[in-house]
């Protein structure tokens with residue numbers, strides 16, 4: 001069988017190995033959280049934010065964010081209909097209702113116009129996603145939030161290193177959350193981080209991420225329901241090395257994207273999803289949308305890819321179609337991506353030859 005062209009996978013160097021070994025040898029006793037602290041500082045320094053809490057994964061960071069913003073039953077939180085389900089579930093864990101709205105066809109990120117149309121008296125917040133490292137329209141979204149006094153969480157899970165008008169993702173809203181899960185641009189296996197510039201929110205998130213433990217009446221005393229959401233030191237060591245290398249990891253992804261873009265941009269049967277003006281996508285998952293009138297079905301393409309050991313992914317299904325959620329809007333762009341979207345392989349070990357083979361295969365199928 002032909003060499004596997006992986007959908008995702010990290011770029012591990014001696015630095016990651018050294019940090020992991022260091023954590024195994026030295027990350028105990030009084031230095032049990034040394035790498036966690038270093039990771040949180042590295043994230044703050046890179047993003048230019050005041051506070052970070054490293055977590056088990058991004059999903060729990062998002063949940064923590066929803067809790068500290070006091071989302072609860074009766075509240076409506078406007079969120080994109082196109083995402084991994086963690087985005088919606090994090091809202092639902094609090095009892096609040098996710099209201100699913102459509103995305104922009106050219107970025108696959110939540111549409112600011114759709115947000116405006118979805119606002120009701122019950123709306124308390126907006127949860128946006130920088131989908132696949134593309135940039136949500138933060139100028140408009142923050143303006144809407146100010147106008148209607150709404151809280152904003154950026155689900156920045158895949159977008160570390162992406163920049164909107166000179167400012168890094170995750171730093172616009174009240175809270176931003178990133179993932180270090182193994183398919184992300186920077187990995188630690190499982191892992192995540194919550195960031196904020198708001199000190200009271202940070203203090204509250206810190207408390208809730210460690211079981212609400214206050215020690216106020218006795219050692220181990222807890223004054224309210226919290227969760228054990230903090231990252232392990234060993235995972236933090238890996239994430240730290242990756243965060244320190246984030247600029248070269250972004251450059252690798254951008255190179256891979258350019259290999260696809262140069263071969264596919266003139267292909268009439270599809271649209272390549274490109275970064276917006278004045279933005280730097282990290283191209284976490286280079287993606288295309290097949291045209292409506294393309295005769296070859298998307299799923300047949302993915303099947304043939306598999307047979308050739310090319311691992312690509314379909315667009316996410318609409319979360320609003322899932323049985324636990326109620327649908328209010330139609331969201332045709334999210335529907336189109338669910339049916340005709342493809343994310344191409346972009347593991348860190350992808351070569352230009354691999355990308356060329358994927359493009360040749362795709363064009364032949366089309």
Ligand SMILES: Cc1ncc(COP(=O)(O)O)c(C=O)c1O
Nearest residue numbers: 057058059084086157179181192
């Ligand atoms: C947009 C989005 N949000 C949240 C998550 C959840 O991240 P984690 O797996 O670290 O919990 C992911 C992971 O794929 C994601 O893509």
